[in-house]
Amino acid sequence: MALNRDFLGRAYASSVPYEVSRVKIKEFASAIGDPNPIYRDREAAAAAGHPDVVAPPTFPIEFSLSGAGEALSDPEFGLNFAMVVHGEQRFSYQRPIYAGDELICTSTIAEIRSVGRNEFLTVKSDITTVAGEPVCTTYNVIVERGGAA
Amino acid sequence: MTMAATIKYDEVEAGQEIPAVEYQVRRVNLVMYAGASGDFNPIHWNERFAKSVGLPDVIAHGMFTMAEAGRFLTDWAGDPAAVVDYGVRFSSMVVVPDDENGATLVVSGVIEEKLEDKRVVVTLTAKSGDSRVLSKARAVVQLA
Numbered sequence: 001m002a003l004n005r006d007f008l009g010r011a012y013a014s015s016v017p018y019e020v021s022r023v024k025i026k027e028f029a030s031a032i033g034d035p036n037p038i039y040r041d042r043e044a045a046a047a048a049g050h051p052d053v054v055a056p057p058t059f060p061i062e063f064s065l066s067g068a069g070e071a072l073s074d075p076e077f078g079l080n081f082a083m084v085v086h087g088e089q090r091f092s093y094q095r096p097i098y099a100g101d102e103l104i105c106t107s108t109i110a111e112i113r114s115v116g117r118n119e120f121l122t123v124k125s126d127i128t129t130v131a132g133e134p135v136c137t138t139y140n141v142i143v144e145r146g147g148a149a
Numbered sequence: 150m151t152m153a154a155t156i157k158y159d160e161v162e163a164g165q166e167i168p169a170v171e172y173q174v175r176r177v178n179l180v181m182y183a184g185a186s187g188d189f190n191p192i193h194w195n196e197r198f199a200k201s202v203g204l205p206d207v208i209a210h211g212m213f214t215m216a217e218a219g220r221f222l223t224d225w226a227g228d229p230a231a232v233v234d235y236g237v238r239f240s241s242m243v244v245v246p247d248d249e250n251g252a253t254l255v256v257s258g259v260i261e262e263k264l265e266d267k268r269v270v271v272t273l274t275a276k277s278g279d280s281r282v283l284s285k286a287r288a289v290v291q292l293a
């Protein structure tokens with residue numbers, strides 16, 4: 001089933017801020033096998049010029065779709081999760097993410113296009129602090145196989 | 150605030166290659182990544198399920214592969230915060246057999262272009278066996 005184009009441009013904000021913790025950054029770094037002390041040790045991070053431990057570049061995948069989940073699972077939208085694969089991903093930083101940040105994520109259904117039998121959906125997520133400071137913009141392209149057939 | 154990238158902008162040239170690094174991907178890494186990321190899709194840890202949906206075996210999370218190529222960038226630059234923009238297309242899967250070696254991911258890079266403000270564009274190649282598992286893998290890195 002084709003995705004419902006009425007959803008284009010709709011934006012969804014996460015209902016509660018995501019609190020970036022040192023423990024989660026360490027867990028994420030360990031999971032990708034990265035021993036870098038800047039992910040674990042506040043003093044090592046400070047020595048490198050940072051106010052606290054830094055999140056790895058792909059860390060926002062943890063929460064960047066939290067707002068859009070509501071839309072993606074809406075039956076009216078017509079997305080069949082069983083047929084979904086991750087097509088593309090991009091993170092564009094305005095500043096690094098640090099432990100202690102409280103972040104709000106607003107996701108927009110930015111683009112829907114049919115390529116052959118597949119539907120390509122781009123979700124753009126604007127991540128800011130609770131005070132509104134821009135932190136990172138993410139672009140998540142989801143491919144629904146057979147969705148356009 | 151000073152960033153601590155250890156590679157100096159003035160000491161790199163467009164066209165310069167960043168030597169390849171190999172990363173082993175074993176089943177335990179995928180289990181850890183599932184837990185850390187919250188992505189528990191069974192194609193990333195359950196061979197029985199993966200084969201039932203037509204896959205050759207368990208495959209790595211695309212985001213795991215992207216993270217390893219990200220690690221290649223942050224290790225090269227010397228600072229995780231040096232990666233200011235990073236995007237990839239997932240072009241092929243990384244099949245991870247249930248043995249001691251798992252899969253081998255080979256990541257290499259080229260400095261494509263020097264930008265203003267001591268930034269460079271790095272294009273990445275990530276291969277598992279003969280297949281390119283990322284395409285259009287491109288990052289903007291802030292150097293010292």
